[in-house]
Amino acid sequence: MFDTIRTWLNPTPMHRPPLYGRGIHALPNPEERELFERASEAFIRGDILSGYEYFLSSLMHQESTFSLPHLSIERSEETLRFSLYQGYALIKGSVTPTSLEAYADIALSEKLHVAIKRRFLERDFQLTYCRFSEEIGVIKLSIRLDNATITPQKIFFPLREIALNADFEKEFIAGEFDESVLLDTGHLTLINPVKIESHYAFMHQWIQETKQSLIGLLSNDNTGMVSFSYLALLLQIDYLLLPHKKMAKNISEKINGYFLEDEKLTEDKNADLEQYLAELETMDIETFSTQFYDSAYTFSPFEQAMHDEIAAFIDESLNKVRWYKNNRSNYVISVIYRYISLYILYNYGLHPSLRALLHLHVEVYTSDFFKAAGETPLYDPLTRTFKEKLISQRIRESIEPYMSRYKGLQNFTEHLNYSDLDHFSQSFYLQIKNLDYTEV
Structure with a gap:
């Protein structure tokens, strides 16, 4: 009864997104699905500008930590203008009832190495929706969409392509050539x-x-x-x-x-x-210091992975743990446990709750790093003890906000083994593998 009252007085907060890795460091819009559906309905009835406004609003993140808004929308009677940030890139767009035009200024053409210009020509053949061009001495990446048969899906993929590729190309130039040729970098x-x-x-x-x-x-x-x-x-x-x-x-x-x-x-x-x-x-x-900056991101660079893929990778990795245990190669076991969460975070597009859970495992294994960052460490390597209550709270915050949408999703804290790091990881991954993200 007291636990129930405590839950009423202190409802489960939405978990904080991890501020690490290459995913978006903010949670998705909680009304993302509803706004996407409203956009579809507006397009069906021919209200193009409202459709775009609903769609772009669905991309807005919740509680972004970056100082600038990652996406801005301005609407007038006849047009809608927007701008969005994707790392190094600033995408600017305008929408009329008949078309969408969007572009990213990449660099000053006259200062670009000829190898880069040749690279842009080759990249055009790899892109589906956007193209590189030169206009008044500026290299641009741009798209144009006809709104005659527009749908939210027909906007999402072109916008994502121009954002990811503009960021990628500007990063490439910054790493390999003279960064001063790049345009629109004041937001970094x-x-x-x-x-x-x-x-x-x-x-x-x-x-x-x-x-x-x-x-x-x-x-x-x-x-x-x-x-x-x-x-x-x-x-x-x-x-x-x-x-x-x-x-x-x-x-x-x-x-x-x-x-x-x-x-x-x-x-x-x-x-x-x-x-x-x-x-x-x-x-x-x-x-080393020149390799770091902070910026806002609108699109994730990852395709959303099915949980079956994650479970299969965990199974395969735990089989390797078992093989090394049988061959008494104990050193590598803890390394593999650390590797599993890091590789999944590196290689897969994850549901926000799963990303937060795997980040928690990274925190356990790198407690000194997080302690130096001012956070409460989840594990003490000297005493070899866990902050069990804090770990349980973090797991609850990562799972419970989504349980109404995924009826099979369950808090698994009581099934964790805190005997040592290896037992913790084994029990943790078995629970992660069996999470149920099936929508009912």
Whole structure:
């Protein structure tokens, strides 16, 4: 009875989105579905501007932490204008009853290297909806839609394509060439130098810890263990530090290159990862600091994954844990547990609740990082104890706001094993695997 009264007085808050990783650092609009349906209805009755207004409003995030609104809409009697931010890119658009036109200014044409201009021509063949062009000395990426048979779906994918690709190309130029040629970058926010120094110190600490842990293991018999260690480290740097520009590109290429099905031996792939980690270790802090900024994002870079895919990956990974346990390779077990959550966060588009839950697991394994960031650590590595009540509260906040929509979704805190990190992770992933996101 007292628990019920306490719940009435302190209702479950909507969980906070993790401020890490490359997903959107804000929750989706709680009326997203309703606004999307209103947009469809408005288009059917021929009210084009209202349809666009409803659709764009459905993209607005809840409680974004960025200083500028990621999406702005202005409507007059005959037109609707909007602007949205996607990392490096600013997309500006105007809508009339007959058409939508939107563009992103990329760079000053006369200052661009000829290799970049050639790249834009090649990229046009890879794009579905938008095209690069030159106008009054400015390279643009733009789209135009005819509103004769418009639907919300026919707006979403072109807008997402122009936003993601404008951001990608500007990041590429910033990492490989002279950043001063880029246009519309005034919205980017520099990271506090104290935070940069902390990131730099943690990166070095993690690299040293990984190198130390592999002493005596660097042989052909331990290639899998070495792979997990290097990949988990790069995934952790990418997720927690969130570098951009060339550093982000290189990390992505190293991780994705490892999983390419080619003729390269695992030993050679590990050597590539090791070499890049050595490059990160020797990077000076001045260069390191140029790889970071903060910005608003409108679209997720990930396609939404089915939970069956996540469950299958967890199953496959836990089978590897079982194999290493049977072969008494105990060191790598905790590395694989850490790797699982980081890889899912890196590779899949996740439901907001699942993203928050997997972030919680990352917090448990990197408690010193979060303690330095001013947050209450969920695990004490010295006493090897968990903050069980806080973990339970965080799980409840991540799940219960969605239980009315997903009737099979259940709070699983009572099923966790807090004996040690390995037992916690095993019980945690078994519960994550069995979450039910079926809409009723």
